Amino acid sequence: MAQVKLLQGNEACAEGALYAGCTFFGGYPITPSTEVAEYLSRRLPLIGGVFIQMEDEIAAMAAVIGGSLTGRKALTATSGPGFSLKQENMGFAMLTEVPCVIVNVMRGGPSTGVPTGPGQSDIMQCRWGTHGDHPAICLTPAYVQEIFSETVRAFNLSERYRTPVIIAFDEVIGHMRERIEIPDPGVLPIINRTKPTCPPSEYLPYDDSKGDVPPMANFFEGYRYHVTGLNHGTDGFPVNASPRIHTDELRLMRKVEANKAEIIKYEEYLLEDAEVAIFAYGISGRSAKTAVEAARKEGIKAGLFRPLTIWPFPEEQIADLSGHVKGIVVPELSLGQIIFEVDRCAKGRCKLEGIYRVDGDPINPAQILAKVKEVM
Template structure:
């Protein structure tokens, strides 16, 4: 039996990080993510960890990349405006293959927007916020318990694939409180990065002959490291030559896209015989579940697909769904972002309709039910 607590989503995220072995947090406070930092500021120093309030968001990602390269599990947390600033170093982390976790608690935007209001309008930024072709893993929990477990999973995926992992949830689930059970140590799997076993003289930090995810040594452990945001050879030093750049870029993408089965996770409710599907994540997924239950009570065959991994996108799953339902409804707290991805996967095999809302309130089950009846 674990420990029962009434926690905010943001606090559960901090607990998940601690459970996963995070010992370093750097950030710059911003509503509605600040409680993640506050909670860790109380807890990390007591276990020998470090929390730094940096001068800005770019430096915060720089700091967690540095800590990770020194062998520590590290995390930062922010919201829209700060997430925009972090993008430069997020790209650096992706190219340099540095395991770390970036939390984005989504609020209304663009710009300073609505600091205390919920949103899901950073979801495309999670995928395309930094420039260049890059691998992205992004998780979207919807319940406080799930924020805990998905934070643990975010750290595991970061370690397993040697890449930054983004955890994106909206202000409502970040700030709401629910009862959660924090499991005893050992109940949830906690993974650690593969470190080199070769002698230091033979070590290359980006050695593709070791597989798509080469082992990574800790700084100051005797293994020579060279880290640069320039495309690099297996020893880490810059290259400007074909075909290395091409093959290495392909490897970066492949280590995520080629492991979709391992990375993609989702929840479904009454979906097997559904004629109308609701595709929704975060707080909209919670509304979607109630809407589906209400529709079923009225004899309408509706079901829910709730992605926990939004990137890489569950392309095959949505394509298969589109082949067997009449319509997919996509409620989201934006003016229409993830609906475009659903349309892309559905390829016209079924009707795809969005429900969009950006006034600071969540989409209600009744709003979704109305749409289910309209298309059903």
């Protein structure tokens, strides 16, 4: 029997992590994500898991990677300024291919910005926040139930592809309470990292000869290997000015690029006959859905494309959509970020209009409906 609960988005995120098998949380208090830490500080000690509040955001990210290297599924949660601070170690996890999940409950920015209001202006940072070329997977749930299930999916993708996965939602959904159902164990699939089966003497931690995601040994299990943030060879040891760097970085990107069909997830709502499409995620996606319903009542053929995976970007889907509609409306809680990705994929095949808002309140359905009418 599924458990029915009334939970905040942040609490549902913590429940999703526990469902996925997370036994390590390293965090630091920051609004509006703190409830994820508070919830897990109560729950993790009860199951023998680790909860630690570190001295800062950087340390929290580091501790999570350390925990994951010992075989634990590990989570951290943060917001705006804390997300900025975590970037270097997130890049470390990407290059060293250590699975972990990072929650960013987005608020207004830059700087301290609007800690208690929703934002969506970290979305490009979710893609390009750490320095250097790197793969990115970022999920954007919009409902409390979805935060639960997407957190489970985030752990699965992280373990499957040996890479950090970001879950980005916003203050409104993080704090909103909704009814959710937590399925029984075993109902949702759980993926665990592939471990090596070869003898330790033959183990190469970054051997790409059998696929783009090499098996990962945990520390203390007899496979004594080296992990470094320097570019490295198949044996994990540093290499300098080597063609291997180029091919290995291509492999890191390919882990995500070649598996887009498995990673990309989205909701299409009344798009079949739509003349105007709205591209929106998170809280803006919810307002957009209401706007679509209002438009339909007025006889306007509007539809919604709501990405649950924002990175990798659903390029083919948007390219296809742009050939079938008069225009796409992009509401976002920023001064215009994700619209440039939509533009890149639509390539001028249809009109494109943004709705931007950064005053600490969500975009309301009436604003979106008005823009839909303009585009018609």
